[in-house]
Amino acid sequence: MGELLDIAKTIASAARDGEQIEAHVGRTRETDIRAYEGEVEQLTTADRATVVIRVVRDGRTGAAVIGSLDGVAIKDGLEDARDNATFGTSDPFAGIAEPDGVVPVDIDPYDAELESFPTDRKVELALELERRVRSDGRIRSLRSADYGDNRIEAAVANSHGIALESRRTGAALSAFVIAGDEQTSETGFGISTSRRASDLDVERAGARAVERAVRMLGSKKPTSGKVVVVLEPEMTAQLLSVIGGTLTGDTVLKGRSLFADRVGEEVAAPFFTLIEDPTDAAAWSASRADSEGLATRRVNLIQDGVLQGFLYDSYSARKAGTASTGSAMGSTTPNVGFRALTVAPGTKRQDEIIASIDDGVLVQSMSGLHSGVNPISGDFSVGATGLRIRNGQLAEPIREFTIGSTIQRMLKDLVAVGNDAEWTYGSAIQVTLAVGDIAMAGV
Numbered sequence: 011m012g013e014l015l016d017i018a019k020t021i022a023s024a025a026r027d028g029e030q031i032e033a034h035v036g037r038t039r040e041t042d043i044r045a046y047e048g049e050v051e052q053l054t055t056a057d058r059a060t061v062v063i064r065v066v067r068d069g070r071t072g073a074a075v076i077g078s079l080d081g082v083a084i085k086d087g088l089e090d091a092r093d094n095a096t097f098g099t100s101d102p103f104a105g106i107a108e109p110d111g112v113v114p115v116d117i118d119p120y121d122a123e124l125e126s127f128p129t130d131r132k133v134e135l136a137l138e139l140e141r142r143v144r145s146d147g148r149i150r151s152l153r154s155a156d157y158g159d160n161r162i163e164a165a166v167a168n169s170h171g172i173a174l175e176s177r178r179t180g181a182a183l184s185a186f187v188i189a190g191d192e193q194t195s196e197t198g199f200g201i202s203t204s205r206r207a208s209d210l211d212v213e214r215a216g217a218r219a220v221e222r223a224v225r226m227l228g229s230k231k232p233t234s235g236k237v238v239v240v241l242e243p244e245m246t247a248q249l250l251s252v253i254g255g256t257l258t259g260d261t262v263l264k265g266r267s268l269f270a271d272r273v274g275e276e277v278a279a280p281f282f283t284l285i286e287d288p289t290d291a292a293a294w295s296a297s298r299a300d301s302e303g304l305a306t307r308r309v310n311l312i313q314d315g316v317l318q319g320f321l322y323d324s325y326s327a328r329k330a331g332t333a334s335t336g337s338a339m340g341s342t343t344p345n346v347g348f349r350a351l352t353v354a355p356g357t358k359r360q361d362e363i364i365a366s367i368d369d370g371v372l373v374q375s376m377s378g379l380h381s382g383v384n385p386i387s388g389d390f391s392v393g394a395t396g397l398r399i400r401n402g403q404l405a406e407p408i409r410e411f412t413i414g415s416t417i418q419r420m421l422k423d424l425v426a427v428g429n430d431a432e433w434t435y436g437s438a439i440q441v442t443l444a445v446g447d448i449a450m451a452g453v
Contacts, residue, residue, distance in 0.1 A: 012175075014035040014036070014037060014163055014164070014165035014175060015035075015165040015167065015173060015174075015175045017033070017035045017061070017079060017084070017165070018033040018034065018035045018165045018166055018167035018173065019033075019167040019173050021033035021035075021061070021063060021084065021088060021167070022167040022168050022169045022173075023169070024088060025169035028067060028068070029065060029066070029067045029092075029169070030065070030066040030067070030105060030106045030168070030169050030170070031063065031064070031065055031066075031088075031106070031168060031169045032063070032064040032066075032106040032107075032166065032167075032168040032169075032302065032303075033061065033062070033063050033064075033166065033167055033168070034060075034061065034062040034063075034164065034165070034166050034301065034341040035059075035060075035061050035079070035164070035165045035166075036058075036059070036060050036061075036062075036162070036163065036164040036165075037057075037058070037059045037060075037079075037162075037163045037164075038056075038057070038058045038059075038060075038160060038161065038162050038163075039055070039056070039057050039058075039160065039161045040054075040055070040056050040058075040158070040159070040160045040161075041053075041054070041055045041129070041132060041157070041158065041159050041160075042054050042156065042157075042158045043132055043133055043136045043156065043157040043158070044136065044154060044155065044156050045133075045136040045137045045139065045140040045155045045156075045157075046140070046152075046155070047140075048137065048140070048141070050133055050136070050137075053129075053133070055129070058077075059077070059078055059079045060075065060076070060077060061075070061076040061078075061079065061083075061084055061087060062074070062075050062076075062341040062342055063076070063084075063087055063088050063091040064091065064106065064341070064342070064344075065088070065091040065092050065094075065095045066095065066104050066105050066106060067092075067095050068100065069100040069101050069102055069104045070095045070096065070097075070098035070099065070100050070101075070104070071095055071098045071101070071104050072090075072091045072092060072093065072094030072095030072096070072097070072098055073091055073094060073342045073343070074087040074088070074090040074091035074094065075087070075342060103325055103328045103329045104325070105324070105325075105328070106168045106169070106170060106172075106302065106324070107168065107170070107172060107302035107303060107304050107323075107324040107334065107338070108170050108172075108324070109170060109171055109172055109304075110304060110305075110333065110334065112304065112305040112307060112336065113305060114174060114298040114299060114305040114306070115289040115298060115305070115306070115307075116298075117289060117290075117291040117296060117298060118177070118291070119177075119178040119179070119205060119291045119292075119293075119296040119297075120161075120177045120178050120179050120205070121179050121205040121206045123206050123207065123208060124159055124161055124179045124181065124205075124206070124207055125161070127159075127207045127208065131207070132157050132159070132207065133157075135157050135183055135207070135210060135212060136155055136156060136157040136183070137155075138212050139155045139157075139183050139185055139212050139215055139216055140152060140155035140185075142212060142213065142216040143155060143185050143187055143216045143219060143220060146220050148189050148190075148220065148223075148224050148227075149187050149188070149189050149220060149223070150188050150189060150190055150191060150195060151187070151188045152185070152186070152187050152188070153186040153187065153188065153197070154184070154185065154186045155184075155185050156182075156183070156184050156185075157181075157182070157183055157210075158181070158182050158184075159179070159180065159181035159182070159207055160179070160180055160181075161177075161178075161179045162177060162178055162179075163175070163176075163177040164176055164177065164299075166299060166301065166302065166303035166341075167303065168302075168303060172302070172303035172304070173303065174298065174299040174303045174304075174305070175298075175299070176297045176298040176299050178205075178295075178296060178297065179205050179206075180203065180204075180205060180294060180435075181203065181204055181205070181206065181207040181210055182201055182202065182203045182204075182210070182435060183201065183202045183203075183210045183211075183212060183215045184199065184200065184201040184202075184215060184219075185199070185200050185201075185215055185216055185219040186198070186199050186219065187199075187200075187219045187220060187223050188223065189220070189223035189224045189226075189227060190223075190227050194227060194228065196223045196224070196226035196227055196229065196407075197222075197223055198218070198219045198220060198221065198222030198223025198224070198226075199218075199219055199222060200214070200215045200216060200217065200218030200219030200220070200221075200222065201215055201218070201434060201435065202214045202215040203294070203434045203435050222374055225397065225407060226374075226395060226397075226407045226409070227407070228406070228407060229395065229406070229407035229408055229409040230406070230407075230408060230409065231408065231409065231410050231411060231452045231453045232371075232398065232408040232411050232450060232452040232453070233452055233453055234411075234449075234450060234451050234452050234453070235369075235449075235450055236447055236448065236449055236450070237369055237370050237371050237399075237448055237450050238367045238369065238370035238371075238399070238425060238444060238445070238446045238447075238448070239370060239371050239373055239413055239444070239445050239446075239448040239450075240360070240363060240364060240367065240370055240371065240372045240373065240399065240442060240443070240444045241373050241442065241443045241444070241445070242360075242372065242373060242374050242396075242442065243428070243430060243431075243432065243440035243441050243442055244374075244440055245373050245374070245375070245376055246438075246439075246440060246441050246442065246443040247436055247438040247439060247440045247441075248376060248379055248438075249379075249420075249443070250284070250351045250353070250438040250439065251348075251351065251436070251437065251438045252379060252380070252383050252385070252417070253284070253351075253417060253421075254284075254286070254311075254348045254351045254437075254438065255347075255385060256268055256269055256385045256417070257269060257284075257311050257320050257321060257348075258320055258321045258322075258326070258337070258346045258347065258348075259320045259321060259322040259323075259326035259327065259329075259330050259332075259346055260323075260325075260326045260345060260346050261385065262320055262330070263326060263329055263330060265386070266385055266386055267320075267385060267386070268385060268386060268387065268388040268417060268418065269317055269320075272317050273317050273318065273319055273320075274316065274317065275316065275317055276315050276316050276317075277312060277315065277316070277317045277418070277421055277422075278312050278315040278421035278422060278424060279315055279421065279422060279423075279424035280314050280315040281314070281315070281354075281356070281424070281427065282312060282314075282315050282353065282354075282421065282424050282427065283310070283312060283313050283314060283315075283353060283354035284310075284311045284312040284351065284352075284353055285308060285309065285310055285311065285351070285352050285353070285354070286308070286309045286311060286321060286335075286337070286348045286349070286350060286351055286352075287308040287309070287350050287352055288300075288306040288336075288349035288350040289306055289307060289308055290350055290352065290433075292433045293349065293350035293352070293433050293437075293439075294350075294433055294434065294435050294436060294437070295349040295350055295436075295437050296349070296350060297349060299336075300323070300334075300336045300337055300338040300339070301323075301338045301339055301340055301341050301344055302323060302324055302334070302338040302344060304324070304334055304336040304338070305336055306336045306337075306349070307335065307336050309321060309335045309337070312421075320335075321335050321337040321346050321347070321348060322334050322335050322337060322346055323337055323338035323339070323344055323345065323346040324338065324344075325344065325346075326346050337349075347437075348437055348438075349437050350433075350437060350438075350439075351437060351438040351439060352431065352438075352439040353427055353431065353439060353441060353443075354427070355427060355428070355429050355430075355431040355441065356426055356427035356428055356429050357429055358426055358428060358429060359428065359429060359430065360428050360430055360442040363425075363426045363428060363442060363444050364399055364402060364403075364404065365402040365403075366402065366426075367399050367402060367425075367444070368399075368400070368401055368402065369399065369400065370398075370399035370444075371394075371396050371397070371398060371399060371408065371413075371448075371450060372396045372397045372398075372399055372404060373394045373395070373396040373413065374395060374396045374397070375394065375395045375396070376392045376393065376394050376413075377392060377393040377394070378392050378393050379392050383417070387416070388416040388417040388418045388419075389416055390413075390414060390415050390416055390417055390420065391412055391413070391414040392412060392413060392414075393410070393411070393412055394411060394412065394413050395407075395408065395409045395410075395411075396408060408452070410452070411450055411451060411452040412450070412451045413448050413449070413450055413451075414448070414449045414451065415445075415447070415448050415449060419447070420445050420448075423445055423446045423447045423448075424443070424444070424445055424446075425444035425445060425446045426442075426443075426444040427441060427442070427443055427444075428441050428442030428443065430442055
C-alpha cells in the first residue's frame, strides 16, 4: 500500500508555481468465474494499475490517465495533463481539495485471506452453486452461476498536502435461474457477499434464486387499485439510490433536485432517517477517503423525517459556499455522489410488516426505475412483479403492473422500515420498506 501513496505524493510534489496537482494511484485485482453444466465456462483474472493526474492552472483543468506505474509513463502523463489544461475552459470554482482537518476513521474493509484463497477453491464454489440450483426439479434452466472477487487499493495526494490511502476486498456468489416449463417461466436471482471468500454461503445464494423464481409461477396481471407496497430489501436499495441521487449539491445547483430549498422541512415520515456513512466498515463501498483524498464521514441527510442537507465534493461546495462532505467520486472528472446510503432500522421483521397489511403487494422486482422517475418533479412510475398481500398473508403472484406515486408522497406515506437492514453489494443498504397509498395499474 505504501508504494502507491509514495507515487501519488511524488507526482503531487512536482507542482510548479501557480499550478495545482492531484494524483490518484490505484491497483485492482479481479477474478470472475462462470460455471455451466458442471464445467468452467469462463475464468478470468485481471490485474490493473492506473494513475490519474489532474492539473489545474488559472482555473483550467487538464487530466491524463496512465495504465501502469512506470515512472517514465507517469512523467509523460503529467506533461500531457499540463498540456490538456491549456485547452480547458476557465472556471472560477475549479481546483483541488484543501485539507479540512477531518481525521479519517480507522477502518480497513479488507481481508488478507483473498490474497491466498486458491483459484481451485473459487472454481469449486461456482460449481457447487450450479449443482445445488440444478438439483431442484422446479428449475428449468440456469442463466448463470458465478463467483467473483476483487481487491482494490487506492492512494490520492495533492499539492495542498493531502495524502491518504484506502483499500477493500469483496467476494460474491450469484445465481440467475429460470423456473417453469416451455409455456410459462419465471426468473430469480440470489447472491451471497462477503469480504472473505470462505464466508460465502452457497446455500443462501442458490435458495434465494430458486425461491424468487418458483413463487412467481402462474403469475397474472392484477386488477388496478390503491395498495400498500412492501419493497423487498433489494428493491429498497434501488429506491434509496434514486433518492440519494437527488440529495447531492450538484443536482441542487443545477436545479435538478426535488429537495432544493427544502432544508429544515419535514420531507418524510417522522420515523425515517437517511444517512450516508462510508465509514461503516460493513458497507460494500466503505472507504477512509473520498476520491479527492478528504476523509469520508457520516452525513445525516434526513433525520426523523426532516431534511438536513446535501452531499458535496470540493467543487460543488465552493460553488455553493459551503464545505465538502468528503463525497467526491471519480478521478478524471470528479463529481459528488454517495458510497453507503443507510437508514435507521425499524423494529419489525418483514413477515410482521406483511401481517399488518390487509391489501398490498410485496414487490420483488422493478423495471424502468431510472427512466420512470423524474428527479425534478419526483414523479414515480415503474413496472413491477411480486406477490399480492391479502389479510396479512402472501397470496397469488402478479406481474405486468405498474406502481405509481411521487417520491415526495412515498416518503411521507412510509408505513414501516424493517429490522432486516443488511449490507450486500452496491452503495445502498438493503432493508424491507413499506409504503402506503400507491396506485397499482394492472387490468
